[in-house]
Amino acid sequence: MAKRAAPEVNAGSMADIAFLLLIFFLVTTTIEKDSGINRKLPPMEESEEDVIIKQKNIFTVLLNGKDQLLVEDELMEVKDLRKAAVEFLDNGGDGTCTYCKGLKDPRSSDNPDKAIISLKNERETSYAAYISVQNELVAAYNQLRNRRALEIGPQKGFKDMNFVEMQANYKDVRFGGNKSKLKEVIDQIKVEFPLKLSEVQ
Amino acid sequence: MSKFTKKKGGEVPAVNTASLPDIVFMLLFFFMVATVMRENSLKIQNQLPVADQIEKLDKKNPISYIYAGKPSRGYEKYGTEARLQLNDKFADINEIAAFINSERNSLREELVPFLTVSLKVDKDANMGIVGDIKQELRKVNALKINYTTGKGDALTNID
Numbered sequence: 001m002a003k004r005a006a007p008e009v010n011a012g013s014m015a016d017i018a019f020l021l022l023i024f025f026l027v028t029t030t031i032e033k034d035s036g037i038n039r040k041l042p043p044m045e046e047s048e049e050d051v052i053i054k055q056k057n058i059f060t061v062l063l064n065g066k067d068q069l070l071v072e073d074e075l076m077e078v079k080d081l082r083k084a085a086v087e088f089l090d091n092g093g094d095g096t097c098t099y100c101k102g103l104k105d106p107r108s109s110d111n112p113d114k115a116i117i118s119l120k121n122e123r124e125t126s127y128a129a130y131i132s133v134q135n136e137l138v139a140a141y142n143q144l145r146n147r148r149a150l151e152i153g154p155q156k157g158f159k160d161m162n163f164v165e166m167q168a169n170y171k172d173v174r175f176g177g178n179k180s181k182l183k184e185v186i187d188q189i190k191v192e193f194p195l196k197l198s199e200v201q
Numbered sequence: 202m203s204k205f206t207k208k209k210g211g212e213v214p215a216v217n218t219a220s221l222p223d224i225v226f227m228l229l230f231f232f233m234v235a236t237v238m239r240e241n242s243l244k245i246q247n248q249l250p251v252a253d254q255i256e257k258l259d260k261k262n263p264i265s266y267i268y269a270g271k272p273s274r275g276y277e278k279y280g281t282e283a284r285l286q287l288n289d290k291f292a293d294i295n296e297i298a299a300f301i302n303s304e305r306n307s308l309r310e311e312l313v314p315f316l317t318v319s320l321k322v323d324k325d326a327n328m329g330i331v332g333d334i335k336q337e338l339r340k341v342n343a344l345k346i347n348y349t350t351g352k353g354d355a356l357t358n359i360d
Contacts (some may be wrong), residue, residue: 012218014221014222015218015220015221015222015225015346017222018222018225018226018227018229021226021229022225022229023227025229025233029347034257034264034319034347034349035253035255035256035257035258035349035350035352036252036255036256036258036319036347036348036349036350037252037254037348037350038256038346039346039347039348039349040344040345040346041335041339041343041346042336042339042344043339043342043344044339044340044342061318067359068220073313078356078359079299079356103260120288121332122328123327123328123329123332124327124328124329125327125328126324126325126326126327126328126359127250127322127323127324127325127326127328127331128324128330128358128359129252129358129359130328131250131251131252131348131350131355132250132252132355132356132358132359134252134348135252135253135254135350135355136355138254139253139254142254148342167256171259189351189358193202194202
């Protein structure tokens with residue numbers, strides 16, 4: 001028997017396969033998304049009548065031109081801001097807030113619905129410092145909302161899911177759970193700890 | 202002496218295309234790794250601050266970008282103060298209204314209310330320019346904004 005040479009594989013279609021893959025990746029690749037802190041600006045038309053807010057319900061945060069932080073008229077480091085904001089929001093001074101775990105100090109905020117954080121900055125304030133402060137204030141709200149989510153989540157069938165994860169899941173198309181129920185829980189937490197952050201111009 | 206006689210039919214042999222897929226694959230991988238999508242070329246320094254309480258910007262909703270920062274090298278004639286960049290050129294604060302309106306015009310009508318303005322501001326800029334931008338955005342009722350940041354510990358911003 002004569003030795004037969006192995007027949008050559010036709011590689012002509014290999015290029016087609018490669019192009020197919022190339023197109024597949026072109027279509028499915030998602031480029032890294034931008035992320036940041038979402039904010040809603042207040043609308044321009046301002047109501048004429050001034051709403052009277054009790055001084056104790058306002059948490060003033062002032063960031064001056066030298067990036068120094070003045071919280072409730074006291075100098076503070078940025079790293080302590082989160083704790084101070086949580087204490088203020090979670091105080092529940094008038095006792096109507098059943099889910100607050102704060103000190104119930106009558107001199108601090110009445111309940112989270114009334115508590116307002118007022119942030120003021122100057123033109124010379126650096127953007128980096130401003131973002132740090134914004135971040136800490138959002139973190140304070142998230143901390144309280146996360147705590148609340150872990151409390152009421154299990155009753156509604158969302159175990160071991162904090163508020164941030166709930167929001168991520170709600171946006172995620174691949175989430176398998178009950179989205180309308182999840183939305184209810186998220187909305188309830190948002191009502192219980194409303195984000196009231198006012199910026200003074 | 203047949204060893205030295207030339208072979209008959211001196212035709213050029215067909216080029217072997219077996220390595221063509223390899224080349225295509227190489228290109229494929231190169232583009233997969235190297236692709237960075239950038240909509241505008243920046244004329245300003247744009248080093249974003251970092252934060253950790255961040256949300257992803259939804260690409261489903263339309264996004265407009267406003268950049269601000271010091272003019273980068275080669276553009277020193279525009280000064281050393283933080284400047285605004287819209288699309289591909291330096292802009293004035295009062296051009297924001299026109300910019301937002303043109304962005305809105307290029308959108309489908311039902312998407313207009315969902316337009317998010319992403320503020321990409323250099324961390325060394327000061328709040329004056331950011332405040333001005335926000336004021337202009339309020340005037341044209343573009344209220345959804347996003348302070349676009351990197352991911353990291355926010356306390357490292359101030360040094």
